[in-house]
Amino acid sequence: MASASAIPASTSSLPLRIDGLVKRFARLTAVDGIALQLNRGECLGLLGPNGAGKSTLIRIIAGRVIPNAGHVSVFGDPADSPGARMALGWVPQELALYPRLTCRENLEAFGRYHGLRPGPLKAAVAWCLEWAALAERAGDTVSALSGGMKRRLNMAAGIIHRPKVILMDEPTTGVDPQSRNRIFEMIETLRAEGMSIVYTTHYMEEAERLCDRIAIIDRGRILVQGTKDDLVHHAFASRSEVLARFTAADAGLAAWVSERGGSFDDGAARFTLEHATEIAALLDAAAKAGHEVADISLRRPNLESVFLHWTGRELRD
Amino acid sequence: MIFAIVRTALTALLRDRGALALSFILPIAFFTIFAVIFGGRRDTTPKVAVIVVDQDHSPASKKLIQGLGRESLTVTTGPPARRGVQQPEYTAQTAEAAVRSGTAPVALIIPQGFGEDPISFGAQPRATIQMLKDSSDMVAPQMVAGLLQKVALTAMPDVLAEQGSKYMEAYAGGFTPEQRARIEGGLEQLRRRENTEDDSPQSRLDSDSAMLVPVATRDVVGENKNNPMVSFYAAAIGVMFLLFTSSGAAGSLLDEAESGTLDRILSSRVTMGSLLAGKLCYCSLLAFTQLVIMFLWAWLVFKLDFIPHLAGFAIMGITTAFAVAAFGLLLASICRTRAQLGPLSTLVILIMSSIGGSMFPRFLMPEAMQKAGLLTINAWAIDGFTKVFWRDEPLSHLWPQVLVLLAAGTVFFAIARRAARRWEYS
Numbered sequence: 001m002a003s004a005s006a007i008p009a010s011t012s013s014l015p016l017r018i019d020g021l022v023k024r025f026a027r028l029t030a031v032d033g034i035a036l037q038l039n040r041g042e043c044l045g046l047l048g049p050n051g052a053g054k055s056t057l058i059r060i061i062a063g064r065v066i067p068n069a070g071h072v073s074v075f076g077d078p079a080d081s082p083g084a085r086m087a088l089g090w091v092p093q094e095l096a097l098y099p100r101l102t103c104r105e106n107l108e109a110f111g112r113y114h115g116l117r118p119g120p121l122k123a124a125v126a127w128c129l130e131w132a133a134l135a136e137r138a139g140d141t142v143s144a145l146s147g148g149m150k151r152r153l154n155m156a157a158g159i160i161h162r163p164k165v166i167l168m169d170e171p172t173t174g175v176d177p178q179s180r181n182r183i184f185e186m187i188e189t190l191r192a193e194g195m196s197i198v199y200t201t202h203y204m205e206e207a208e209r210l211c212d213r214i215a216i217i218d219r220g221r222i223l224v225q226g227t228k229d230d231l232v233h234h235a236f237a238s239r240s241e242v243l244a245r246f247t248a249a250d251a252g253l254a255a256w257v258s259e260r261g262g263s264f265d266d267g268a269a270r271f272t273l274e275h276a277t278e279i280a281a282l283l284d285a286a287a288k289a290g291h292e293v294a295d296i297s298l299r300r301p302n303l304e305s306v307f308l309h310w311t312g313r314e315l316r317d
Numbered sequence: 318m319i320f321a322i323v324r325t326a327l328t329a330l331l332r333d334r335g336a337l338a339l340s341f342i343l344p345i346a347f348f349t350i351f352a353v354i355f356g357g358r359r360d361t362t363p364k365v366a367v368i369v370v371d372q373d374h375s376p377a378s379k380k381l382i383q384g385l386g387r388e389s390l391t392v393t394t395g396p397p398a399r400r401g402v403q404q405p406e407y408t409a410q411t412a413e414a415a416v417r418s419g420t421a422p423v424a425l426i427i428p429q430g431f432g433e434d435p436i437s438f439g440a441q442p443r444a445t446i447q448m449l450k451d452s453s454d455m456v457a458p459q460m461v462a463g464l465l466q467k468v469a470l471t472a473m474p475d476v477l478a479e480q481g482s483k484y485m486e487a488y489a490g491g492f493t494p495e496q497r498a499r500i501e502g503g504l505e506q507l508r509r510r511e512n513t514e515d516d517s518p519q520s521r522l523d524s525d526s527a528m529l530v531p532v533a534t535r536d537v538v539g540e541n542k543n544n545p546m547v548s549f550y551a552a553a554i555g556v557m558f559l560l561f562t563s564s565g566a567a568g569s570l571l572d573e574a575e576s577g578t579l580d581r582i583l584s585s586r587v588t589m590g591s592l593l594a595g596k597l598c599y600c601s602l603l604a605f606t607q608l609v610i611m612f613l614w615a616w617l618v619f620k621l622d623f624i625p626h627l628a629g630f631a632i633m634g635i636t637t638a639f640a641v642a643a644f645g646l647l648l649a650s651i652c653r654t655r656a657q658l659g660p661l662s663t664l665v666i667l668i669m670s671s672i673g674g675s676m677f678p679r680f681l682m683p684e685a686m687q688k689a690g691l692l693t694i695n696a697w698a699i700d701g702f703t704k705v706f707w708r709d710e711p712l713s714h715l716w717p718q719v720l721v722l723l724a725a726g727t728v729f730f731a732i733a734r735r736a737a738r739r740w741e742y743s
Contacts, residue, residue: 025743059580062580062584064580064583064584064742064743065742065743066742066743082586085584085585085586086586088584090584092577092580092581093577094577095576095577096576096580096581097576097578098578110581110582110585113582113585113586113587114586115585115586157581158581
């Protein structure tokens with residue numbers, strides 16, 4: 001069941017638990033009372049547009065930002081405690097790598113920063129290079145890698161110490177579709193190993209493919225969270241979505257769409273209908289109002305629709 | 318179109334404070350420093366310190382010392398009082414030790430018997446003034462030697478004339494009683510004029526070409542050195558470039574902050590304290606290696622006496638490397654970006670290097686500027702290396718330089734640690 005705020009009772013052994021988190025930067029409230037929990041082996045998606053507060057939330061969990069209020073615990077330990085640091089792996093949105101070091105040297109450096117001893121470090125580096133499909137490029141400097149390879153190395157550096165909880169902050173930013181698929185496969189490997197993941201994105205396809213649960217975040221607040229089906233059902237029940245494009249779009253059309261309970265954006269009108277048979281009545285009403293339909297389609301609402309439903313804005317905004 | 322390009326470039330310049338500082342503040346700062354050093358203001362022209370030991374105590378030696386005192390020299394006959402207790406006057410031995418330790422670049426020993434035959438007209442004098450000099454100062458001994466000859470002409474004309482008449486009498490077969498009476502009358506007039514004459518140096522003859530006063534010169538520092546200035550410039554140039562290298566290396570902190578790598582590092586088991594300590598060790602090691610290479614080059618190419626001074630070099634090298642590394646970290650930690658660090662470090666390091674003696678020796682500077690130089694790492698490091706390589710002083714004499722450099726490095730690091738708190742958490 002989707003919910004906007006309530007968190008089920010949990011124990012301190014949860015991989016991640018967040019309560020009443022608030023972070024303000026001057027007048028801007030970047031995180032506004034967020035409560036979340038992450039279960040073992042779960043992938044939780046944080047879906048929201050740029051500037052929604054996803055990265056700030058991730059940085060608070062990683063212990064890099066001190067919240068004004070609220071609490072974060074990792075397996076019961078406070079964020080920024082030594083225990084939490086070892087349990088957490090962070091893949092930042094930026095390519096946080098040493099550009100003049102090779103792939104192997106980067107992984108070794110971050111492994112040492114996490115306190116790995118030579119034996120386990122060597123094994124971890126080998127595993128990460130294989131996992132990121134960079135074994136053949138292990139001796140290449142970062143500056144010589146493609147964008148997708150850099151992203152994969154960035155991910156590998158975040159899990160070199162084999163954490164139990166991984167924070168991934170938009171790991172596919174700026175990569176081509178092929179590299180993105182490769183990254184998805186890497187994440188699915190981690191999931192298969194039972195790691196718990198928090199995954200931020202503003203691409204609904206990524207959230208749908210990778211995440212068990214999704215929390216929609218906007219303006220520092222969690223608007224709703226649950227499985228994809230929960231979210232859609234909570235917003236639309238059994239209703240379907242109709243998208244209609246008209247030959248001429250004007251102010252009169254927008255007003256007419258609004259009168260019919262729909263929304264008008266980017267030249268397209270969006271309506272929700274209980275039954276497909278209502279389309280005929282909609283087309284008839286449009287014709288009577290003098291609006292000629294160019295094309296029309298019926299679909300089940302998706303996360304984009306859910307986001308629009310809760311915020312009144314497109315996710316890409 | 319051209320106007321649009323000029324306008325765009327000007328707007329960009331006005332928004333780049335670093336570039337503005339480099340364009341306008343640095344040249345003015347440099348001009349001011351050089352103008353002050355090279356006599357932009359006459360009243361700050363440096364006076365050369367000279368120690369005088371009068372073993373003769375004759376009227377001629379006293380006149381000579383008085384005459385030297387009227388020139389642009391700081392004539393001292395004894396060490397400064399310690400805790401209100403007057404120190405005994407310099408002897409030949411203590412004067413030599415004082416030159417060795419750098420108290421003064423020149424000492425003049427006026428030997429007993431000088432007054433009997435003070436002026437030489439080519440004949441072998443009975444007593445020759447000894448000039449003990451530190452040849453690392455190439456200006457002061459020349460200046461003192463010249464002024465000594467000038468003073469012989471201007472401060473003791475009566476002695477000069479009297480000596481001349483003696484030589485005349487000895488080599489021309491003697492004067493008649495009438496000639497003798499006239500010469501005595503003339504000498505009396507000279508003595509009277511000497512007692513009533515204006516003391517200003519400008520009123521005196523301005524010729525120092527004749528070697529009227531015999532002087533035997535001896536290097537008491539660096540007498541066996543191949544090139545007196547090599548050790549000085551190895552240290553001076555070395556420290557300046559160490560500062561540049563250290564600030565550049567410490568700037569990696571800013572690169573890491575900008576790229577997000579710093580956040581990733583600090584999310585691991587690495588704390589800001591250990592990160593900065595690591596950077597300090599790295600920058601110190603880098604700086605020390607640079608110094609080693611610089612001095613090895615000086616040894617191989619310019620025959621610097623490196624091997625016998627390894628211990629002193631190690632002590633000064635390590636403390637200097639520590640101080641410049643900490644200073645580099647300080648500069649990096651107070652800047653927000655690499656773009657800020659570049660102009661700021663250039664500005665600060667060039668000014669420090671010019672005041673601190675990396676560009677030209679501090680003994681050429683006015684006294685106030687020499688004191689200001691003590692606020693820089695350069696001055697203390699160069700002084701320490703000079704003690705080691707030039708003055709051959711024992712290691713125990715390095716304690717002021719070592720103490721100051723270690724203290725400065727510690728303070729710089731503490732401030733850098735404080736400034737780096739902004740990166741610890743948002």
